[in-house]
Amino acid sequence: MGAIATTRQTALAVEEEAQYLTFMLGTEMFAIGILCIKEIIEYGNLTVVPMMPAFVRGVINLRGAVVPVVDLSARFGRPNSAISRRSCVVIIEASSADGLAQDIGLLVDTVSAVLEIPASQIEPPPSFGAKIRADFISGMAKVDGKFVIVLEVDRVLSIDEMSQLAEASPNALEVDAP
Amino acid sequence: MSINLDQAQQTFIVEAREQLQAMEESLLQLETDPGDDDAIGAIFRAAHTIKGSAGLFGLEPIVSFTHIVEDVLDRLRNGSVEVDAGLIAVLLKSSDHMLELINVAANQGGTLPPPALQREVELCQILQEYQAPSPAAAPTPAPETNPSEPGETRLWHISLRFGQDVFRNGMDPLSFLRYLQTLGEIVDIATLTDALPAAEAWDAESCYLGFDIAFRSAASHGAINEVFDFVREDCEIDIVAIDDAAAPQGNTGLVTTSPEPPEENTALVATGELLGDQRKTPRMPAQIATDKQPVTSDSKGKDGTYVRVNADKLDELINLVGELVIASAGASLLARTCHNDPLQEATSSVSGLVEEILDGALRLRMIPIGETFNRFRRVVRDVSQELGKDIDLIISGAETELDKTVVEKIGDPLMHLLRNAMDHGIETAEARLAAGKPAKGHLHLNAYHDSGSIVLEIADDGAGLNRDRILEKAQERGLVPQGASPTDQEIYNLIFEPGFSTAQAVTNLSGRGVGMDVVKRNITLLRGTVDLDSQTGKGTVVRIRLPLTLAIINGFLVGIGQSTYVIPLDMVQECIELSEDDGLASREQGYLDLRGEVLPLVYLRDHFNHEGPPARRQNVVVVRYAELKAGLVVDDLLGEFQTVIKPLGKLFGALRGISGSTILGSGAVALILDVPALLTQIAQAENRFNPTQLQQANAR
CATH class of the missing domain: 2.30.30.40 (SH3 Domains)
Structure with a gap:
């Protein structure tokens, strides 16, 4: 059993093709492994949660469950995404340090396609120069001669880190005197 | 079948815990009023029921320990042992130990940790002192002290015909036989299959078997008869002593083994006691029947007609009702936009009903706080003894109901506050007398409803908080800037800050400054608040405000x-x-x-x-x-x-x-x-x- 598992893992890492969802953020293309994605829904009906950092857009009702939506562009320290007709929310199962899974929606500009990218086509992340935090990048995939940034979802959507940011956010502390 | 038995065992564990709770309450009652025969009866019945049902499930450690306790209680009941503080103390400890044994049984397959085993041995020794009939009788009940049946085992013929419904009633015939073995040795057993119907009439859930058992035991007829208490109603049981066949075995292994390992020790006592039991009036079926009657009527009177429901099922229901509320609100909204009057009427009557269902469902979860309060009687008793203070606990508002989850989670914070009040709040008797107060301290636990929330109050008539000392400590720790003049209320609430303690001496109970902040945090997690009021020399009141329900x-x-x-x-x-x-x-x-x-x-x-x-x-x-x-x-x-x-x-x-x-x-x-x-x-x-x-x- 253990042996099978290891062979599987190595196989995955070395040669087997993995599926990735690619999407656009502005003019840049990103990819995330398809295994952590639960569904993709149209953007809409979002409730803004006040006093949260800019990257938390708000919450949506996903069939009775309240799911937070994270603005990926703002998470990378860029301005908030502009909402367009093609804006989508990718629902991702994120895990926190205490092992509890929570669904988080990821607001992206456009969802492109599901691609099979062989591991050999993915290069290790550069230590700098990608304009987003190095630990957010899992690798650089080559698709049609262009580089696509494969995101490290666990880092990007780390609930622990994001809630810490929310705590320290100037937005959260800023209280207008009535 | 095994699943059924598991369920039955779960029920047993739940019930045993309740019995122990009742037993503890009665013990505390007995302590205040040593002549209370009802309390003694209640304690005895609790122990007896636990022993009986534990035997049914083959939970040997519980049976053997409870048996000793039961025996002491029996002696208490017929007046050969007097109620004294020592006895109450050891019985309370015994009930704790029984709870531990039951918890072990609940965890299935677990064993008692060594310190608990050690405690069991100690408890048994103390209990034995009460158990020994008189100083004349040797501590080990030697066979020769019994004139009638001195350790002699007799051969009994037991003829058993189980009723057809025995499985359906949640009983397993095998467990009775297993329990029977604890009283002696099954020499021979014949399974009677003559009642078996033809294959086509066979009902897999019915029991068609009977047993003829040759049983060698030193136990009395009554004791053997008692084994089948739980199935007597629908079974034919015939127990006959075969006197001629009585093999004079004199010293059976059980009676004479030297009591070295704890297991052996308890077993020895158990057997010895059976001898003693026999010496007195053997408990006959009729007597048991009268014994049992009050139990059922008692519990019926107390809890009315209750249905035991799994908490998960209840939560599921409430979740569903919650969704129903949302859905019906959605429907009403749609109906309103349609401008269709009959439709609106229909949806409004639906939402009215849904609201009623919701109220009803939420009420299902509400339980009175009294049970939690009563648990503290024991705590107050133990802690006040430990501290050498005389403290009385007064409980009011016990019938106030609140959400089950809240009740479960509020226990620990309350316990903490109580201990604090007893340790720091209430002074020693001398200090109280010097301050012109009665030597006996009072703790008051109260619960009441107030504007949509429930308020729990813990009031003591102790020395009150030392305002200046708290302020001094707070300034020392930088919680309050020098020169600031916070209100009394603010100062008192400082004791909920992490790591804040003004106690000079750290005691066993409190004073380490860990706790009050945890209390506050736990209460905040329940969406509640806590605040504190104190008057120097008169006492302190802690008020916990909690929401009625969480969902x-x-x-x-x-x-x-x-x-x-x-x-x-x-x-x-x-x-x-x-x-x-x-x-x-x-x-x-x-x-x-x-x-x-x-x-x-x-x-x-x-x-x-x-x-x-x-x-x-x-x-x-x-x-x-x-x-x-x-x-x-x-x-x-x-x-x-x-x-x-x-x-x-x-x-x-x-x-x-x-x-x-x-x-x-x-x-x-x-x-x-x-x-x-x-x-x-x-x-x-x-x-x-x-x-x-x-x-x-x-x-x-």
């Missing part, structure tokens, strides 16, 4: 721009329209003149950084929480709404002023305002502009 609240919907917020209806006092002129004036002042009263205003639109201009006509929702009163300025009032609380998750853990979210009939998510947090947050923010209190606000 659903009645909300008042308000709109700010496109967003909708829910204000818990319990806190809403009234709504006022803010005319344009008034609005401008009060906006400058930051408060409103409410019938001659100053009402501070909170502009939620600004507070929550909503963009866009405010509506021309604004409204003020007057909210009150405890002593705080404020007006929340919003755009629209949208009316009442039954709100199913959905937690926002960890990501929003740091968010203050919003306690959760809910889904509206339209499918949109609305945020629920946490009024107390919101108001304190704003108060703190304002304090920041006040330089003397700047530090204090930051320290918090």
Whole structure:
């Protein structure tokens, strides 16, 4: 059993093709492994949660469950995404340090396609120069001669880190005197 | 079958815990009134029932230990042992130990940790002192002390015909045989299959078997008969002694083994006791019947007709009802937009019913706080003895009901506060007398409803908090800046700060400064608050304010721009329209003149950084929480709404002023305002502009 598992893992890492969802953020293309994605829904009906950092857009009702939506562009320290007709929310199962899974929606500009990218086509992340935090990048995939940034979802959507940011956010502390 | 038995065993464990609880209560009752025969009877019955049912499930450790306890209780009942403090103490410890044994059984396959085994041996030794009939009798019940059947085992013929329904009643014939083996040795057993029907008439759930057993035991007829207590009703049981065949075995292994390992020890006592039992009047079936009667009528009288329901099922139901509430709200909303009168009528009657169902479902979860309070009698007794103080616990409002989850989670914080009150609050008898107070200290536990929440009060008549000392400590630790003059209330509440302790001596119980902050945190997690009032020399009152339920609240919907917020209806006092002129004036002042009263205003639109201009006509929702009163300025009032609380998750853990979210009939998510947090947050923010209190606000 253990042996099978290891062979599987190595196989995955070395040669087997993995599926990735690619999407656009502005003019840049990103990819995330398809295994952590639960569904993709149209953007809409979002409730803004006040006093949260800019990257938390708000919450949506996903069939009775309240799911937070994270603005990926703002998470990378860029301005908030502009909402367009093609804006989508990718629902991702994120895990926190205490092992509890929570669904988080990821607001992206456009969802492109599901691609099979062989591991050999993915290069290790550069230590700098990608304009987003190095630990957010899992690798650089080559698709049609262009580089696509494969995101490290666990880092990007780390609930622990994001809630810490929310705590320290100037937005959260800023209280207008009535 | 095995599943059924598992379930039966679960029931046994639950019931045994209840029996132990009842036993403990009666023991405490007995302590205050040593002549109370009813209490003795109740204790005995509890122990007897536990032993009986434990035997049924083959839980040997429980049976053997409980047997000793039961025997002492029996002697207590017929007056050969007097009630004294030592006996009560050892019986209380025994009931603790029984609880531990039952917990081990509940964990299935677990064994007692060594310290518990050690304790069992010690308890057995103490119990034996009470058990020994008289000083004349040797501590080991030697066979020769019994003139009639001195350790001689007899051969019995037991003829058993189990009733057909024995399986359906949750009994396993095998377990009776197993239990029988604890009394002696089954020499020979013949299974009688003559009642077996033809294959086509066979019902797999019926029991067709009978047994003829040759049984060698030193036990009396009554004791053997007792084994089958639980199946007597639908079984034919015939127990006959075969006197001629009585093999004079004299010394059976059990009676003579030297009591070295604990297991052997208890076994020895058990056997010895059976001999003793026999010496007295053997318990005959008729006597057992009269014994049992009061138990059933007693428990029936106490708990009416209860249905035991799994808590998970209840939660599932309440969740579903919550969804139903949302769905029906959605339907009403749609009906209203359709302008179809009959449809609107139909939906409104549906929502009326749904509301009733919801109320009913929520009431299912409500349990009286009394049970939790009663548990503390024991704690108060133990702790006051340990401290050498004489403390009386007075309980009132025990019938006040609140959510099961809240009741479960409030136990620990309450316990902590009680211990604190006993250790630090109530003085020693000498100090009390010197202060002109009665030597006996009083603790008062009270519960009552107050504006949609429940209040639990722990009051002591001790020395009260030392205001100056707390202030001094707080300044030392930098919690309060030098020169600031906080109110008494603020000073007292400082003891809920992490690591705060004014006790000079760290005792076993408290004083390490760990705890009060944990108490506060636990209560905050239940969406409750805690505050404290103290009068030097007169005592301290700790008030815990808790929501009635955790799952659903009645909300008042308000709109700010496109967003909708829910204000818990319990806190809403009234709504006022803010005319344009008034609005401008009060906006400058930051408060409103409410019938001659100053009402501070909170502009939620600004507070929550909503963009866009405010509506021309604004409204003020007057909210009150405890002593705080404020007006929340919003755009629209949208009316009442039954709100199913959905937690926002960890990501929003740091968010203050919003306690959760809910889904509206339209499918949109609305945020629920946490009024107390919101108001304190704003108060703190304002304090920041006040330089003397700047530090204090930051320290918090």
